[in-house]
Amino acid sequence: MAIALQSTIGGPSQRTLILRYLRRNKSLAVGLIILIFLLVFSIGGSFVVDTEKLAYPLAVAPLQPPGAEFPLGTDKDGRDLLAVMIRGILLTGAIGVIAGTIGIVVGVVLGFVAGYFGGPFDLVVRWVTEVLLTIPGLILLIIIAGTIVDKNQVSVLTMAAVTSVLAWVGPTRVVRAQVLTMKERTFVSIAKLSGMGNMEIIFKELMPNMLPFLVAAFVGQVMGAIYASFGLEILGLGPAREPTIGMTIRWATFHSAMFNQWWWWLLWPVLAMVLIFASLSLINVGLDEVANPRIRRTE
Amino acid sequence: MLSASRENLTVRLGYILRRFLFLVFVMWTAATVLFLIPRMSRVNPIRERFNALARSTGYAPKDLESIIASYELKFGLDKPLPQQYVDYMASVLRGDLGVSLMSYPKPVAELIGEALPWTIGLLGVTTVLTFLIGTVIGALAGWPRSPKWIKGMVPPLMILAAIPPVILALLLVYFIGFRLKLLPMGGAFSAGLTKEFSLPFILDVLSHAILPAFSLILGSAGFWALGMRGMGITIQGEDYVNFAEHKGLKPGRIFYWYYVRNAILPQVTSLALAFGGIISAGVLVESVYGFPGIGSTLSAAILANDYFVIYGIGYITVVAVAVSMLVVDLLYPLLDPRIRYDRK
Amino acid sequence: MTSAVLQVSDLRVTYYTDSGRTRAVDGVNLTLYAGERLGLVGESGCGKSTMALALMRMIKPPGRIESGSAIVGDETDNVDMLKLNEEQVLQARLSRIAYIPQGAMNSLNPVMRIGVQMIDAIQAHRPKATKTEMREQAEAALESVELKRGVFHMYAHELSGGMKQRVCIAIGILLSPKVIIADEPTSALDVVVQRQVMETICKVQEKIGATVILIGHDMGLMCQITNRVAVMYAGKLVELSTVREMFTNPMHPYAKALIASLPNLDNKGVFRGIPGLAPSLLKLPSGCVFHPRCQYAMDVCKTTMPQQSVTKSGRYVYCHLYDKDGNQVSGTPLIKPEAVTN
Numbered sequence: 001m002a003i004a005l006q007s008t009i010g011g012p013s014q015r016t017l018i019l020r021y022l023r024r025n026k027s028l029a030v031g032l033i034i035l036i037f038l039l040v041f042s043i044g045g046s047f048v049v050d051t052e053k054l055a056y057p058l059a060v061a062p063l064q065p066p067g068a069e070f071p072l073g074t075d076k077d078g079r080d081l082l083a084v085m086i087r088g089i090l091l092t093g094a095i096g097v098i099a100g101t102i103g104i105v106v107g108v109v110l111g112f113v114a115g116y117f118g119g120p121f122d123l124v125v126r127w128v129t130e131v132l133l134t135i136p137g138l139i140l141l142i143i144i145a146g147t148i149v150d151k152n153q154v155s156v157l158t159m160a161a162v163t164s165v166l167a168w169v170g171p172t173r174v175v176r177a178q179v180l181t182m183k184e185r186t187f188v189s190i191a192k193l194s195g196m197g198n199m200e201i202i203f204k205e206l207m208p209n210m211l212p213f214l215v216a217a218f219v220g221q222v223m224g225a226i227y228a229s230f231g232l233e234i235l236g237l238g239p240a241r242e243p244t245i246g247m248t249i250r251w252a253t254f255h256s257a258m259f260n261q262w263w264w265w266l267l268w269p270v271l272a273m274v275l276i277f278a279s280l281s282l283i284n285v286g287l288d289e290v291a292n293p294r295i296r297r298t299e
Numbered sequence: 300m301l302s303a304s305r306e307n308l309t310v311r312l313g314y315i316l317r318r319f320l321f322l323v324f325v326m327w328t329a330a331t332v333l334f335l336i337p338r339m340s341r342v343n344p345i346r347e348r349f350n351a352l353a354r355s356t357g358y359a360p361k362d363l364e365s366i367i368a369s370y371e372l373k374f375g376l377d378k379p380l381p382q383q384y385v386d387y388m389a390s391v392l393r394g395d396l397g398v399s400l401m402s403y404p405k406p407v408a409e410l411i412g413e414a415l416p417w418t419i420g421l422l423g424v425t426t427v428l429t430f431l432i433g434t435v436i437g438a439l440a441g442w443p444r445s446p447k448w449i450k451g452m453v454p455p456l457m458i459l460a461a462i463p464p465v466i467l468a469l470l471l472v473y474f475i476g477f478r479l480k481l482l483p484m485g486g487a488f489s490a491g492l493t494k495e496f497s498l499p500f501i502l503d504v505l506s507h508a509i510l511p512a513f514s515l516i517l518g519s520a521g522f523w524a525l526g527m528r529g530m531g532i533t534i535q536g537e538d539y540v541n542f543a544e545h546k547g548l549k550p551g552r553i554f555y556w557y558y559v560r561n562a563i564l565p566q567v568t569s570l571a572l573a574f575g576g577i578i579s580a581g582v583l584v585e586s587v588y589g590f591p592g593i594g595s596t597l598s599a600a601i602l603a604n605d606y607f608v609i610y611g612i613g614y615i616t617v618v619a620v621a622v623s624m625l626v627v628d629l630l631y632p633l634l635d636p637r638i639r640y641d642r643k
Numbered sequence: 644m645t646s647a648v649l650q651v652s653d654l655r656v657t658y659y660t661d662s663g664r665t666r667a668v669d670g671v672n673l674t675l676y677a678g679e680r681l682g683l684v685g686e687s688g689c690g691k692s693t694m695a696l697a698l699m700r701m702i703k704p705p706g707r708i709e710s711g712s713a714i715v716g717d718e719t720d721n722v723d724m725l726k727l728n729e730e731q732v733l734q735a736r737l738s739r740i741a742y743i744p745q746g747a748m749n750s751l752n753p754v755m756r757i758g759v760q761m762i763d764a765i766q767a768h769r770p771k772a773t774k775t776e777m778r779e780q781a782e783a784a785l786e787s788v789e790l791k792r793g794v795f796h797m798y799a800h801e802l803s804g805g806m807k808q809r810v811c812i813a814i815g816i817l818l819s820p821k822v823i824i825a826d827e828p829t830s831a832l833d834v835v836v837q838r839q840v841m842e843t844i845c846k847v848q849e850k851i852g853a854t855v856i857l858i859g860h861d862m863g864l865m866c867q868i869t870n871r872v873a874v875m876y877a878g879k880l881v882e883l884s885t886v887r888e889m890f891t892n893p894m895h896p897y898a899k900a901l902i903a904s905l906p907n908l909d910n911k912g913v914f915r916g917i918p919g920l921a922p923s924l925l926k927l928p929s930g931c932v933f934h935p936r937c938q939y940a941m942d943v944c945k946t947t948m949p950q951q952s953v954t955k956s957g958r959y960v961y962c963h964l965y966d967k968d969g970n971q972v973s974g975t976p977l978i979k980p981e982a983v984t985n
Contacts, residue, residue, distance in 0.1 A: 130321075131324070131325055131328055133572060133575065134325050134575065134617065134620055134621050134624060135325075135329065135575060135620070136574075136575040136576070136578040136579050136616050136617065136620055137575060137576070137579060138578075138579030138582065138583075139578065139579065139612070139613050139616050139617070140613070142601065142609065143333070143609060143610065143613045144336070146606075146609055147336060147337060147340055147344070147606050147609060147610075148336060148340040227463055230463065231463075231465070231579065231582075231583050234465060234583055234586065234587075235582075235583070235586060235597070235598050236598070236601055236602060237601060249469070253469065253587070258469075258472070258473045258477055263473075266469065266473070270466055270469060270470065273462075273463070273466055274462050274466060277461045277462055277463065277466075278458060278461050278462070280461075281457075281460070281461035282461070285457070537749060538744055538745075538748075538749040538750040539749060539750055539751055539752045539753070541701075541744065541750075542742075542750040542751075542811070542814075543752070543763075544701060544736075545699055545701065545736060545737070545742040545744065546736065546737050546763065546764040546767065546814065547732075547733045547734060547735070547736030547737045547738065547764070547767050547768060548733070548763060548764070548767045549767060552763065552767070556752070556755060556763070557752055560752075560754050560755075561752070561754060564754075635753070635754055636753070636754060636798045636800065637753060637798070
């Protein structure tokens with residue numbers, strides 16, 4: 001938001017201003033750099049490597065260490081780990097983005113309605129979110145994924161659907177709290193006095209002010225969904241047929257890869273997971289600084 | 300004065316009552332959801348269990364349907380739904396969580412009872428340690444008089460906090476357990492030892508617990524450090540810290556009584572909200588190390604399609620989290636004389 | 644008047660910020676006597692609070708005390724606050740010079756009982772005192788600010804704003820300091836309570852024979868309570884006079900404008916501001932800092948800083964209109980006060 005404001009004044013181009021801002025907000029900059037690397041690797045890689053074939057079992061010779069033919073090696077089931085990483089990052093990211101989007105959309109609607117109009121609906125939303133905060137998220141998802149969903153039919157979409165069951169709780173709370181504080185602020189009263197309707201106020205006055213919070217909440221939910229799906233995958237509740245990063249780690253540990261000296265099988269997915277989480281959490285910290293400029297670092 | 304303290308007492312009682320009611324509500328909700336889920340699902344747990352057995356052992360009973368029917372009769376699944384709900388609630392209240400399918404006819408409660416002490420021990424100790432270590436580092440990092448190296452600890456901790464503890468567990472098992480062979484790689488005690496209350500056994504248990512504990516501590520201390528540092532920086536701008544300096548107090552006195560004591564309050568509130576995440580992380584780390592707590596029991600139950608154990612563990616963890624939250628909520632007024640009515 | 648208990652000379656405080664150096668306090672001289680009450684007035688940002696913090700040695704980076712001395716105490720027992728080491732500064736605070744904070748609303752630790760916060764302060768200076776002694780001392784201090792002894796056991800959130808302010812005063816006088824600085828002690832209180840709190844300050848000050856520096860904007864409140872008034876402008880102390888002199892015959896053009904801007908019964912409803920704005924401390928005007936807003940400004944004012952003039956009656960003024968004995972330089976316009984009814 002600050003960036004957009006500055007650019008209207010004139011002076012240096014928007015690009016230099018963004019770059020200048022990123023130099024100050026190092027977390028955001030480093031997080032974005034890692035994210036761009038992951039995107040280039042996975043999207044770009046899809047064009048170079050035939051992931052549709054090589055990332056699935058029986059495509060190549062099993063258990064080849066990294067070398068000239070297979071830069072990252074192959075696993076016991078004959079998957080090319082380079083293709084697995086390219087496809088895995090895409091699929092893992094897709095689970096997170098789908099669940100995060102569902103979470104943020106549901107959260108915005110519930111949070112706005114509850115916060116803006118109040119009443120019994122608000123009461124219900126408050127109680128439900130408070131109870132859900134008490135319940136260990138992963139356990140609830142395990143029960144859903146482990147007993148409702150047919151384990152043999154799990155797909156990437158199922159994972160996204162299951163993890164989105166809880167992805168709305170955080171955004172709902174954030175949006176509701178923000179709406180409650182903003183509702184009392186002068187610019188909303190002025191809008192009301194000037195005869196704006198509720199919907200107009202929500203979309204023209206409240207939404208733009210909430211944007212940084214929404215983006216931060218979205219990134220948080222993407223991270224939460226990836227973490228939850230990873231947990232389910234580790235426990236054997238993931239999409240058994242898909243080479244997501246979590247499933248790859250699951251197979252590697254299932255076949256005791258590290259004790260059999262097949263270190264590459266575990267190393268690459270672990271590294272990918274670390275990069276995904278590091279990137280998202282750095283971006284989240286950086287966005288927090290955008291959303292609450294007052295708590296900018298004092299050093 | 301007198302009326303003020305009486306008013307205070309009613310406020311306090313009201314607060315405690317509200318927290319208790321919330322606990323009861325959460326437990327009832329959890330039990331009801333766990334009652335509804337299997338009845339909403341098209342999957343029949345008993346049939347699934349036998350199917351899995353058939354796949355793994357090749358043993359397929361001819362009269363499968365009649366076996367299933369007899370089990371359903373045993374579990375009262377033939378009764379009308381409201382009747383089932385009443386019976387179910389009554390048995391939950393009695394602590395009866397059904398019978399395990401994978402170690403039939405062991406009751407689920409007994410299975411959980413064997414695993415729970417390990418988990419409580421591991422998660423209890425690591426949670427306390429993580430909270431203390433993170434909070435102390437955060438408090439020192441936010442304090443202007445601290446040496447530079449303490450402030451330098453925050454960024455690495457922050458990066459570690461971004462990585463799920465399971466990943467750290469995998470890395471620690473590989474490098475410290477497998478490569479360097481410094482510590483045992485899994486389990487809770489060495490195979491040859493019998494469970495007894497002796498020094499060698501305790502030391503053995505501790506050496507097995509170090510890696511799981513370390514994975515959890517390393518993975519979450521940064522979260523507490525960041526929170527405490529942020530709050531500490533805010534607190535330093537508060538008038539009462541300034542006034543304390545004007546009073547000529549020694550820095551050490553200000554650090555603890557004026558700075559830490561106030562900055563820690565939001566930390567305690569977040570601790571209550573963190574229990575759910577702690578259990579989730581604990582379950583995963585336990586399953587990586589084969590630590591015999593409820594995490595490993597849960598992952599075994601998932602593999603064996605033992606739905607009753609999964610539900611039982613689900614219920615127990617919800618209760619455990621809600622009780623832990625209640626404990627923190629009840630202790631909170633001891634730290635903060637101003638009672639807050641709603642938690643943010 | 645008895646002996647001097649606070650002698651400030653050539654006090655300079657600079658803030659080193661990203662956008663440049665600012666002289667927040669620039670060469671202030673000041674002598675206060677036992678039993679005296681000084682009002683320190685000026686616009687926000689003129690350096691009043693910075694000066695108070697400097698006397699307490701509470702200037703923190705990026706601020707720095709550049710030079711000066713601040714001798715607290717009489718001839719027999721005194722210290723220079725600006726020359727003490729860190730340990731000695733801690734000892735001198737509260738026992739020799741006490742500060743009653745501006746934001747009394749938040750100046751008490753919410754998680755400690757009032758009594759514990761008071762005992763904290765006593766213990767830091769008298770480690771050998773017993774529990775009962777300290778408690779007696781604290782409760783006596785509470786009584787002397789017209790609070791019940793029971794407040795000792797209470798928490799800040801159980802007290803009203805006025806009570807909290809009284810507790811702060813009680814803490815300030817715990818160790819009978821020679822100098823008490825009260826930084827806008829009543830700004831957050833309603834008018835009736837303001838008056839009561841001020842009277843309390845005066846009463847306890849007389850009891851322990853200290854000098855009080857009262858920082859504030861409210862000239863009306865000031866003139867009822869203080870003996871002398873010091874006017875600061877852009878880090879400089881431009882005039883120091885008795886209240887009567889200041890209101891009947893202000894010497895400095897800024898002081899005159901300040902007095903004239905006060906509402907009174909004769910010009911009810913007429914608001915007279917001071918033209919122009921206070922200068923940014925980052926870009927001070929050359930010469931006399933007030934010259935761009937001064938209706939008496941001469942050529943010399945634009946280039947040269949005025950020197951301190953001291954009149955026979957002990958008034959200080961920094962202005963080119965006066966020679967060093969405080970006599971009006973001939974040929975300059977005469978400053979006459981506007982009709983002031985008081």
